[in-house]
Amino acid sequence: xxxxIVLCGVGGQGTVLASKLISxxxxxxxxxxxxxxxxxxxxxxxSVFSHxxxxxxAYCPMIAKGSADMIIAFEPxxxxxxxxxxxxxxxxxxxxxxxxxxxxxxxxxxDYELAISTLRSKVSKLLIIDGNMACNDIGSHKVLNLIxxxxxxxxxxxxxxxxxxxxxxxxRISPKFHELNFKALEYVRLNPQVIIxxx
Amino acid sequence: xxxxFVMGNEAIALGAIAAGVNLVSGYPGTPSTEVxxxxxxxxxxxxxxxxxxxxxxxxxxxxxASYAGARVMVTMKQVGLNVASDPLMCLEYVxxxxxxxxxxxxxxxxxxxxxxxxxxxxxxxSKIPCFDPSSAKEAYDMVEDAFDYSERYKTPxxxxxTTRVCHGYASIEIKDENEFxxxxxxxxxxxxxxxxxxxxxxxxxxxxxxxxNEELSEVFSGYKRxxxxxxxxxxxxxxxxxxxxxxxxxxxxxxNEEYKNFSVFKVATPYPFPEKLAVGxxxxxxxxxxxxxxxxxxxxxxxxxxxxxxxxxxxxxKLTHDIQVAGENSIDSVSQAIGSFASVNLSxxxxxxxxxxxxxxxxxxxxxxxxxxxxHRASFYAVKQAMKGQKTIFCxxxxxxTMGNAMPLDMCxxxxxxxxxxxxxxxxxxxxxxxxxxxxxxxSTFFASAITGVINAVYNGADMTLVVLDNSTxxxxxxxxxxxTGRTAMGDVVEKISIENVLKGIGLQFVKTVDPLDxxxxxxxxxxxxxxxxVKAIIFKSxxxxxxxxxxxxxxxxxxxxxxKKCIRELGCPALIPDINGKVKIDPSLCTGCLLCSQICPFExxxxxxxx
Numbered sequence: 001x002x003x004x005i006v007l008c009g010v011g012g013q014g015t016v017l018a019s020k021l022i023s024x025x026x027x028x029x030x031x032x033x034x035x036x037x038x039x040x041x042x043x044x045x046x047s048v049f050s051h052x053x054x055x056x057x058a059y060c061p062m063i064a065k066g067s068a069d070m071i072i073a074f075e076p077x078x079x080x081x082x083x084x085x086x087x088x089x090x091x092x093x094x095x096x097x098x099x100x101x102x103x104x105x106x107x108x109x110x111d112y113e114l115a116i117s118t119l120r121s122k123v124s125k126l127l128i129i130d131g132n133m134a135c136n137d138i139g140s141h142k143v144l145n146l147i148x149x150x151x152x153x154x155x156x157x158x159x160x161x162x163x164x165x166x167x168x169x170x171x172r173i174s175p176k177f178h179e180l181n182f183k184a185l186e187y188v189r190l191n192p193q194v195i196i197x198x199x
Numbered sequence: 200x201x202x203x204f205v206m207g208n209e210a211i212a213l214g215a216i217a218a219g220v221n222l223v224s225g226y227p228g229t230p231s232t233e234v235x236x237x238x239x240x241x242x243x244x245x246x247x248x249x250x251x252x253x254x255x256x257x258x259x260x261x262x263x264a265s266y267a268g269a270r271v272m273v274t275m276k277q278v279g280l281n282v283a284s285d286p287l288m289c290l291e292y293v294x295x296x297x298x299x300x301x302x303x304x305x306x307x308x309x310x311x312x313x314x315x316x317x318x319x320x321x322x323x324x325s326k327i328p329c330f331d332p333s334s335a336k337e338a339y340d341m342v343e344d345a346f347d348y349s350e351r352y353k354t355p356x357x358x359x360x361t362t363r364v365c366h367g368y369a370s371i372e373i374k375d376e377n378e379f380x381x382x383x384x385x386x387x388x389x390x391x392x393x394x395x396x397x398x399x400x401x402x403x404x405x406x407x408x409x410x411x412n413e414e415l416s417e418v419f420s421g422y423k424r425x426x427x428x429x430x431x432x433x434x435x436x437x438x439x440x441x442x443x444x445x446x447x448x449x450x451x452x453x454x455n456e457e458y459k460n461f462s463v464f465k466v467a468t469p470y471p472f473p474e475k476l477a478v479g480x481x482x483x484x485x486x487x488x489x490x491x492x493x494x495x496x497x498x499x500x501x502x503x504x505x506x507x508x509x510x511x512x513x514x515x516x517k518l519t520h521d522i523q524v525a526g527e528n529s530i531d532s533v534s535q536a537i538g539s540f541a542s543v544n545l546s547x548x549x550x551x552x553x554x555x556x557x558x559x560x561x562x563x564x565x566x567x568x569x570x571x572x573x574x575h576r577a578s579f580y581a582v583k584q585a586m587k588g589q590k591t592i593f594c595x596x597x598x599x600x601t602m603g604n605a606m607p608l609d610m611c612x613x614x615x616x617x618x619x620x621x622x623x624x625x626x627x628x629x630x631x632x633x634x635x636x637x638x639x640x641x642x643s644t645f646f647a648s649a650i651t652g653v654i655n656a657v658y659n660g661a662d663m664t665l666v667v668l669d670n671s672t673x674x675x676x677x678x679x680x681x682x683x684t685g686r687t688a689m690g691d692v693v694e695k696i697s698i699e700n701v702l703k704g705i706g707l708q709f710v711k712t713v714d715p716l717d718x719x720x721x722x723x724x725x726x727x728x729x730x731x732x733x734v735k736a737i738i739f740k741s742x743x744x745x746x747x748x749x750x751x752x753x754x755x756x757x758x759x760x761x762x763x764k765k766c767i768r769e770l771g772c773p774a775l776i777p778d779i780n781g782k783v784k785i786d787p788s789l790c791t792g793c794l795l796c797s798q799i800c801p802f803e804x805x806x807x808x809x810x811x
Contacts, residue, residue, distance in 0.1 A: 005669050010565065011567065012570075012789075023204060023368065024204070027204055027370060032370055033368070033369075033370060034205060034367065034368060034369045035367070035368040036366060036367045036368070037366065037368075038232065039229065039366050040229035040230065040311035040675075041229070041310070041311045041675070043565045043567070044566075044567040044568060044569070044570060044599065044602065045565070045567055045568045045570065045773050046565055046566060046567035047565045057453075058450075059446040059447075059449040059450045059453070060334070060363070060367070060443065060446030060447060060449075060450055060530070061363070061367035061368060061369065062363065062367075062447075062529060062530055063530070064450070064529075065531050065532065067556070077562055077563040077565075079565075080557050080561070080562060081557075081562050083555045083556075083557060084555045084556050084557075086555060095719060098563075099786075100563075100776045100777075100786075101444075101563050101564060101565040101566075101568075101773070102568050102605070102606075102771045102772075103563070103564040103565070103566070103606075104563060104564070104772050104779055105767050105771070105775065106446055106606060106607060106767065106768070106771065107774050109560075110563040110564075111561065112563075114561055115561065115562075115563075118557060118561065122555060122557075122650035135788070141787065141788030179602060
């Protein structure tokens with residue numbers, strides 16, 4: 001049985017690197033991986049997603065609706081958009097901080113508190129963290145992806161350890177950013193005050 | 200052999216390197232771009248790679264190298280093949296010597312394109328054999344096959360891929376360097392009866408091409424990647440498919456016991472169609488569902504074969520509206536179509552998924568936009584302000600700056616295809632003399648297809664303003680170099696071609712280069728240009744913000760900000776967001792410190808010094 005993960009967010013938030021790190025961690029353990037991600041126009045501030053499938057029985061990199069074991073969402077509205085992919089009793093890990101689209105700044109409606117309360121009512125396994133508070137504390141907005149990976153490990157649903165990712169960070173990311181990324185990776189575990197909800 | 204986790208486009212590139220490709224040319228375009236980029240990055244020292252200025256140039260460069268006996272690949276997206284169609288159509292009549300693969304990436308959806316055209320139809324039209332991989336792994340293996348067929352039958356071949364194959368990742372077996380095929384280049388041998396296209400030669404070769412494709416149809420019926428399976432003793436239903444849809448079909452069939460004995464016909468060579476194999480598939484079936492994206496190519500072939508061989512099989516698909524006629528397929532759309540075809544009630548599963556659907560009205564509307572700090576925003580805004588109150592048309596073009604159409608800028612009245620904005624501005628101007636006509640074009644698009652449009656405008660006495668949005672890269676497709684950047688695909692440093700000099704050389708009297716982030720000067724320059732008659736050009740030059748991020752972020756002093764929201768209403772920068780106190784705040788994770796908003800704020804509320 002393969003394990004299916006959807007990562008989603010807004011173009012520029014770093015979902016692609018997070019997806020690559022999970023793939024690399026799986027391949028390191030000899031688990032076959034297929035993945036697909038948004039490339040092209042939508043990367044410019046649009047809704048983006050990665051589908052990731054680990055295991056032997058996948059034919060294609062795309063995930064069917066109702067079959068994702070886990071959704072890792074960098075933005076609450078995007079979590080909601082991807083919800084139809086979640087399997088019954090699947091885990092959602094989400095950052096509560098909204099990215100306000102230009103359409104909403106100009107007057108279109110985006111009630112992100114309603115997005116979060118809808119997630120609360122529809123999802124049984126839900127970890128909400130304040131990713132913005134974590135970024136501010138760490139001092140960089142570029143590490144949201146590692147914070148979200150750390151939160152995903154913390155949820156218990158991802159199936160990897162922080163060490164699995166520390167190793168991938170060492171292999172793939174420039175040494176001058178190692179400490180920053182390690183700090184982001186373990187942030188949620190060490191700072192439970194950023195956890196808004198964990199059920 | 201070793202295993203690598205690669206994107207489909209990387210697999211195609213690595214397949215070409217392993218097959219001994221000597222020359223690769225192409226023009227960037229989603230979803231094809233990473234093929235050439237990967238070859239440029241991973242090539243062995245003897246492989247020549249270039250970003251050509253457009254697809255026609257790329258096709259001709261590749262054809263020349265093939266004439267000399269080199270193995271070549273030329274890469275482009277589906278609409279790029281339209282640009283290259285002149286050499287393509289003729290090349291098939293002349294033929295080639297070294298193996299030639301034309302890699303064309305189609306974009307069902309479409310996700311990043313103007314059309315949902317189907318290159319399999321272009322293959323039929325040009326009579327060029329076509330391969331259609333269903334996965335990254337198959338794409339890797341197919342490249343070697345495609346080169347072999349190309350050389351054996353002395354014809355270019357099309358390797359047609361689609362977005363989900365191009366951009367899907369998988370772990371695949373890759374050859375090591377000592378296993379690579381070595382292809383030596385014989386050199387060009389003069390023979391005017393072979394290389395010079397004349398009506399008499401075209402007539403003779405037309406007959407040969409038809410005979411060859413009849414032979415290839417037979418040969419492809421035995422090609423190992425055209426697959427047939429299923430058990431007709433148990434089920435009289437069959438599914439015909441190809442490309443990524445094949446994997447959706449297999450995924451769906453594996454999920455339900457009722458379907459597992461359906462016959463499946465996977466078409467890896469949509470042209471020439473493997474007719475004999477298709478007859479074997481159809482014989483003994485009652486009903487077939489064709490599952491493919493874009494045009495009903497397989498479906499029409501099967502309808503034709505049923506007629507030709509008098510087979511009583513009901514063919515379903517796009518023509519019968521059993522499959523959606525537009526947009527991309529998904530596991531879900533394919534599962535539903537197979538469910539209806541099998542008369543299986545899927546309502547439980549569908550209901551379960553539906554319970555997780557959310558009312559779309561509560562989802563944020565999030566179209567792609569110009570990045571925070573993008574210099575194009577400043578250019579569009581300057582033109583808009585300078586021309587306020589006048590009758591204008593703003594003709595857009597293909598690139599990041601197409602997003603200038605979004606509110607509140609609303610600065611793209613037309614967009615058709617690469618370079619078309621220039622011609623459209625001229626056409627409107629010739630019949631609507633009181634309209635100030637503007638054409639916007641990016642720097643890469645300028646070199647690809649706008650220069651002829653400028654010459655046409657000057658020669659025919661048009662009255663228009665050309666605005667070149669020069670961010671010194673090909674931004675939308677991922678920052679490829681072009682003639683204005685002074686770098687090549689292989690990393691060589693070359694003389695930059697100056698857009699300003701090109702325009703002056705054509706004879707434009709008014710050509711001014713301005714930094715669009717200097718708001719006052721930009722507006723003044725636009726006003727000056729628009730008041731002159733003839734063809735005028737403004738080059739707004741400022742580097743792409745993705746590549747050159749300034750460090751001085753801005754903050755808004757909430758004591759000064761009055762909440763008038765002029766910045767949000769007029770600029771639409773994603774870093775400017777309404778604050779809960781009714782004022783405006785700057786998202787520090789997005790602001791790049793371009794300073795445009797600070798130049799238009801009536802109260803000077805923006806201050807430098809925000810932190811990362």
